[in-house]
Amino acid sequence: MSGPEPVSAPAQAPAGAVRDSHGRLHAAKTHDVTVVGSVNADLAIALPHLPPAGQTVRGGDAVRGLGGKGANQAVAAARLGRTTALVAAVGDDADGRALRTALAAEGVDVDHVGAVDAPTGVAVVLVHDAESTIVLGPGANDRLDAARVESAAALVSGARVVLLQCEVPDEALLAAARLCTGLLVLNPAPARPLPPELLRRADLLVPNAGELAVLAGAEPAADVEALVRRARAVRPDGTTIVTRGALGCVVVTPAGVAEVPAASADAVDATAAGDSFVAGVVDALLSGAGLVDAARWAARVAAVTVSRPGAAASLPHREDVERIGEVAR
Numbered sequence: 001m002s003g004p005e006p007v008s009a010p011a012q013a014p015a016g017a018v019r020d021s022h023g024r025l026h027a028a029k030t031h032d033v034t035v036v037g038s039v040n041a042d043l044a045i046a047l048p049h050l051p052p053a054g055q056t057v058r059g060g061d062a063v064r065g066l067g068g069k070g071a072n073q074a075v076a077a078a079r080l081g082r083t084t085a086l087v088a089a090v091g092d093d094a095d096g097r098a099l100r101t102a103l104a105a106e107g108v109d110v111d112h113v114g115a116v117d118a119p120t121g122v123a124v125v126l127v128h129d130a131e132s133t134i135v136l137g138p139g140a141n142d143r144l145d146a147a148r149v150e151s152a153a154a155l156v157s158g159a160r161v162v163l164l165q166c167e168v169p170d171e172a173l174l175a176a177a178r179l180c181t182g183l184l185v186l187n188p189a190p191a192r193p194l195p196p197e198l199l200r201r202a203d204l205l206v207p208n209a210g211e212l213a214v215l216a217g218a219e220p221a222a223d224v225e226a227l228v229r230r231a232r233a234v235r236p237d238g239t240t241i242v243t244r245g246a247l248g249c250v251v252v253t254p255a256g257v258a259e260v261p262a263a264s265a266d267a268v269d270a271t272a273a274g275d276s277f278v279a280g281v282v283d284a285l286l287s288g289a290g291l292v293d294a295a296r297w298a299a300r301v302a303a304v305t306v307s308r309p310g311a312a313a314s315l316p317h318r319e320d321v322e323r324i325g326e327v328a329r
Contacts, residue, residue, distance in 0.1 A: 029182065031109065032082040032286055033279075034159035036149060036176040037070020038141040038167035039088045039103070039113065041095040042311050044125040044271065050133060059126075066102045067123050067311035068141070069165040069189060072272045076279030076315045077163070078107045080301070082286060085109035085159070087152045087176070088168075089140040091120035096140065102312075112152040116143040121167075123311075130267040130306065136167070136190075144168040146175035157181045161282050165189055165275075170198070177201040183285065187278045188215060204285075205231075205240045206278050212242055224259060228252050241295055243277055245270075248299065251291050260295040263303035263324065269314065276305040276315050300324055 046060040066075070074086040086108050090096030092115040099120065104110050119139040126133045149156065149172050156162055156179040164173050165187045177184055177198055186202035188194060191214035199205070199215070209227060213220040215234045221227040231240040231252040240252045248261040280298030289297065300321050308314035 029160045030083075030158035031085045031155065032159070033074070033077045033161045033163055033282060034085045034087065034152075034155050035070050035074040035077070035163045036087045036144075036156065036168070036172060037073065037163070037165045038068035038121060038138070038144075039066075039071040039086070039090050039096075039099050040068035040121040040123040040136070040141070040167075041065075041099060042067030042123045042125055044127060044132075044269075044310060046127045046269075046309075048128070050126060050128055063310060065310055065313050066099055067125070067272075068121060069167050069187070069275055071099070071103060072275035072312055072315065073163055073165065073187070073279050074103065074108045075106045075312045076272075076276045076301070077282060079315055079317045080279060080283040080321075081318050082283060083109075085112070085155050087112045087144075087149055087155060089114055089116045089118075089144040089148060091115065091118055091140045093120055095120035095122075106312075109155070112148075112155055114148060116140045118143050125271055125311070127269050127271065127309070130270055132269065132271040134271075138167065141168050144172045146171045148172070149175035149179070153179050160286060161185060163187070163278065163282060164198075164202075165278075166192060166194070170195055173198055185278065185282055187274070189274060191215070193217070199235060199238070202235075203239065204281075205235060205238060206243065206281060207240070208243045208245070208274060212240075224250055224257075228257050239291065241281065241291065243274060245273075249277075249295050251295055253291065258292045258295075260292060260299060263299040265303035265307050267306045269309045270306050271309075272311040272314055273302045273306045275311075277302040279315075280321075297321075 051057040078084040121139040121141040122137040124135045160182045162180040191211040216230045251258045277298045280301030284294035284297040304316035
């Protein structure tokens, strides 16, 4: 198979200007990454097994912390050394204030993490055998609308990369996509059918195999060849990285396909692994890496994440990733 063509974040041009992924020239960027997405208060409990209907299972001590796919990806990018902003909604409550403070402490720009008249989102995370089952109470996340995103227009259009996920409404995602002048990266999680315009505008799609199946309206693919067919059915001319957990990932472009193995890890908790992978890809692209090298770096970022418990708490700093060995071959 021929190798995929590289996809790069827009590099800065002379005199402080930048060219976006379509070659258009814009004013100097204010942030490496702007994330438009969710913020949740996580409540995680490790269990010996998941409870059947009508039964109670005794687990470990409950652990509260920062979570939500948007917050996780923003923190992951910031810990990798990227200037990062988050556009999101929290409740005007104790959880919302605490989570906003925690994000700011990570170096994330929270000027557009606004308080709304709804409770802060909550995620109940049940961890069994290193895999997580998550129940969401979206709360304020469902109030992130187009108007709130458009009020952060300078932050979105001023980012080298705009990063989206699917724990907020479609109208917020579309508003961000229309404002984006840099590289638009879409992580379609949790899985749901998405507006064709959003899929068309994304420069890079990063689903797992199950999320790709939902986008394709088909059963999950059983092998790499089927994954590639699904990816090209969803985006015939697009670029996609399909993650497969311990099986690594598959990079699909119109020019070719490449398989990238997972990095070796002693898995403890898979929560936020996908979020850290996406942030790792973005981080590498911002450094000028091609897609395959970006996927290799992201695999290492995810390997550190799964070796630790928690969501945002498990996300690595750059030095943590640099300390682990090269991707297994």
